[in-house]
Amino acid sequence: xxxxxxxxxxxxxxxxxxxxxxxxxxxxxxxxxxxxxxxxxxxxxxxxxxxxxxxxxxxxxxxxxxxxxxxxxxxxxxxxxxxxxxxxxxxxxxxxxxxxxxxxxxxxxxxxxxxxxxxxxxxxxxxxxxxxxxxxxxxxxxxxxxxxxxxxxxxxxxxxxxxxxxxxxxxxxxxxxxxxxxxxxxxxxxxxxxxxxxxxxxxxxxxxxxxxxxxxxxxxxxxxxxxxxxxxxxxxxxxxxxxxxxxxxxxxxxxxxxxxxxxxxxxxxxxxxxxxxxxxxxxxxxxxxxxxxxxxxxxxxxxxxxxxxxxxxxxxxxxxxxxxxxxxxxxxxxxxxxx
Numbered sequence: 001x002x003x004x005x006x007x008x009x010x011x012x013x014x015x016x017x018x019x020x021x022x023x024x025x026x027x028x029x030x031x032x033x034x035x036x037x038x039x040x041x042x043x044x045x046x047x048x049x050x051x052x053x054x055x056x057x058x059x060x061x062x063x064x065x066x067x068x069x070x071x072x073x074x075x076x077x078x079x080x081x082x083x084x085x086x087x088x089x090x091x092x093x094x095x096x097x098x099x100x101x102x103x104x105x106x107x108x109x110x111x112x113x114x115x116x117x118x119x120x121x122x123x124x125x126x127x128x129x130x131x132x133x134x135x136x137x138x139x140x141x142x143x144x145x146x147x148x149x150x151x152x153x154x155x156x157x158x159x160x161x162x163x164x165x166x167x168x169x170x171x172x173x174x175x176x177x178x179x180x181x182x183x184x185x186x187x188x189x190x191x192x193x194x195x196x197x198x199x200x201x202x203x204x205x206x207x208x209x210x211x212x213x214x215x216x217x218x219x220x221x222x223x224x225x226x227x228x229x230x231x232x233x234x235x236x237x238x239x240x241x242x243x244x245x246x247x248x249x250x251x252x253x254x255x256x257x258x259x260x261x262x263x264x265x266x267x268x269x270x271x272x273x274x275x276x277x278x279x280x281x282x283x284x285x286x287x288x289x290x291x292x293x294x295x296x297x298x299x300x301x302x303x304x305x306x307x308x309x310x311x312x313x314x315x316x317x318x319x320x321x322x323x324x325x326x327x328x329x330x331x332x333x334x335x336x337x338x339x
Contacts, residue, residue, distance in 0.1 A: 002324030015114070016105045023075055030078040043083035043325045045332040049339045052085070054290045054312045055213040055240040057171055059139060061085035061332050063303070066294050066315035067143035067174065067217075071121065073128040080138045083328035088315065089128060090143030091176045094161040096124035097147055100181060104263070108256035112298060113267030114318050115258060116247070117181045120145050125165045132169035142170035143217070145179065152184055156197050163201055172212055175201065178219040178246040180264045186219060191229045198237040213240035220245035220273045220295060227277065231285045241290035242281060243315070245274040267318040271296025275309045282310025298323055300334035307335070 010018050030036050050061035064086040070076050073089040080087055099121025106115040122128075125144070132140065144162035146155040163173060175198060177188035188194055198216065205211045216239060218230055234242060247264025254269060274295025281291055293311030297303050298319040306314060319327055 002326065007322070007324065011107060011109065014103070014105075015107050016102065019105070026078050027075060030081070036078070036081050039081040039325075040083075043081070043329050045083060045329055045336070047332075047336055049336060050085075050332055052313065055172065055215075057139065057213065059085040059313065062307075062313045062335065063328050063331050064088060064141070064292070064313060064315045065320065066317040067091055067141070067176070068116075068118070069317055069320070072123045073131040073140075076131075076135070076138050076140060082325040083332065086139040086141060086171075086313075088141035088143055088174065089132075089170075090122070090141075090174070091120050091145040091179065092122050092125040092128055092143065092162055092166070093120055093145050093147045094125055094158050094165075095147050096122060096127065097149075106258040106261050106263075108254060108258055108265075108267065110256045111254050111259070111267065111269055112318075112322050113254070113256070113265055113269050114321070115261045115263045115265050117261070117263030119148060119181045120179065125162045129165055129169055132166075135169065140170045141172045141174055141215075142166040143174040143176050145176045145182065146185065148182055152187055152193065155188060155193075156200050159197060159201060160204065163204060167208070167212060170212070172240070173201070173214045174217050174243055175214065176217050176246070178217050180219070180247065180249050189219065189222070189226070191233065195233050195236060198233060198239055202237050202239055215239065215241045215243050215292065217243040217246055218277070220248045220270060220277055221250060222277070224280065227280055228284060231281060231288070234285070234289050239289075241292065241312075243292040243294060244277045244281060244311075245270070245295045248273065266295065267322070268296050268298050271298070271302055271305075275305050278306055278311050279309040297331075298327070300327075300330045303331040304334055304338070 052059045052062045067088040076087040100119035146158035290312040292313045293306035294315035
């Protein structure tokens with residue numbers, strides 16, 4: 001029903017306006033008695049065999065919603081009714097910021113892809129914390145970044161502020177240094193500054209009575225040498241794992257009119273590369289740490305490919321927009337079929 005009736009209507013309008021309209025609609029409908037139950041009946045797959053324990057956390061199923069969809073933790077409860085095993089909020093920064101100038105979100109319908117140059121638009125970490133105080137059972141990841149105006153040499157402080165503010169309200173952390181939409185952010189992926197950043201956060205983590213898993217989200221555009229550096233950094237800092245991958249700046253083989261727009265591209269064209277990165281990290285680290293696979297998952301088979309490449313968990317974003325919530329159920333059923 002979604003792909004036949006709902007998506008064609010939504011895709012007639014500006015994608016960013018549709019995003020906020022859809023949020024409002026889901027929130028309103030979810031308040032109507034019985035509708036949250038209907039969503040769960042339609043999309044959840046409840047089976048103990050789907051339960052997955054990764055970096056000390058128990059996920060009711062391995063399919064999550066990636067960061068960027070619910071940046072400010074405004075709809076995580078309602079979104080969890082669509083069958084997700086976990087929701088990742090953010091990217092959050094210490095201070096609220098508007099992000100980049102509009103228009104900044106583009107559908108590449110012929111490629112089943114999206115280009116975004118949002119620029120970490122969010123209301124600030126403290127606003128999200130207030131909403132997370134009302135959480136009742138949704139497993140939450142907190143994706144953190146730096147403000148646009150913060151120089152790279154001062155970036156660690158921004159991540160520390162977000163880490164401290166969110167610590168009691170999220171189940172795991174994601175350090176985002178791989179978005180292409182904040183100037184110079186990706187320079188923090190270089191070995192020395194990245195090691196220093198992650199070690200600082202890990203030291204704060206270890207000083208707590210109970211630690212939270214810290215993961216690193218990486219770009220798909222890294223070279224093999226850089227990926228080997230990532231493996232070394234994870235081993236050295238002893239963080240919990242890696243999310244592979246963020247959006248890409250590559251535009252290979254795209255045919256849509258808006259393919260030249262600046263920003264990070266997500267969707268089907270990213271599927272093979274993100275799976276390659278997962279496989280490379282898994283094989284070259286000898287499966288030393290868990291990997292959350294994300295990028296180009298538009299079908300159950302795409303998800304299975306990432307699990308076979310070495311992913312322990314999965315995340316959706318663009319596939320959720322193009323395929324609708326039924327894809328979550330399809331993936332979980334496909335995983336069960338292999339049990």
